[in-house]
Amino acid sequence: MIHDPGILDRLSAFEPIRYDGEVFRTTRQSLHPLTPSTSGGRWVPKNGPAVLYTSTERNGALAEITFHLSQFTPLPSKPIAVHRIGLTTRATLRLLRADLVDLGVDWNRYRETDYTRTQEIGAAVAFLESDGLLSPSARWSCDNLILFMDNHAQDNRLETINTEVVNWIEWARMHKLLPKSP
Numbered sequence: 335m336i337h338d339p340g341i342l343d344r345l346s347a348f349e350p351i352r353y354d355g356e357v358f359r360t361t362r363q364s365l366h367p368l369t370p371s372t373s374g375g376r377w378v379p380k381n382g383p384a385v386l387y388t389s390t391e392r393n394g395a396l397a398e399i400t401f402h403l404s405q406f407t408p409l410p411s412k413p414i415a416v417h418r419i420g421l422t423t424r425a426t427l428r429l430l431r432a433d434l435v436d437l438g439v440d441w442n443r444y445r446e447t448d449y450t451r452t453q454e455i456g457a458a459v460a461f462l463e464s465d466g467l468l469s470p471s472a473r474w475s476c477d478n479l480i481l482f483m484d485n486h487a488q489d490n491r492l493e494t495i496n497t498e499v500v501n502w503i504e505w506a507r508m509h510k511l512l513p514k515s516p
Contacts, residue, residue: 358416
């Protein structure tokens with residue numbers, strides 16, 4: 335993939351941070367919590383770098399999966415798994431709202447699913463050998479941490495702490511993210 339030199343220049347100016355803490359990830363119950371995704375998403379194109387999409391808050395992870403599952407008709411009814419994961423990164427780029435706007439992200443459309451610009455940014459972050467990207471969630475008032483698996487050193491922490499099964503539909507309705515049942 336050819337990267338936009340302007341994005342690479344701007345991202346190179348950021349001082350990477352070390353992240354050491356816990357994050358949350360939601361999956362279907364049968365998926366191992368540390369299985370990376372290569373199917374694309376907000377921060378990487380399909381068949382791009384392998385990533386773990388996580389959130390710094392449990393509700394942030396649930397809000398993300400609620401958005402995606404709510405696009406299906408009928409709604410998937412199986413409960414999902416919420417995993418608490420301990421991880422350490424050596425070089426994570428933290429991008430705030432103002433940084434994203436400066437990089438060409440239309441903040442008024444950030445919640446939408448046109449991921450073209452954010453995918454360009456995420457692919458460039460991975461190309462610069464960062465192992466993580468910390469950015470605002472589009473679905474909850476928290477940050478998401480995207481872990482670039484190919485850049486994550488094996489001696490850095492990455493472990494599942496616990497897993498709980500959650501009825502995502504009940505959670506979503508409780509938080510007014512889905513209409514009430516008829």
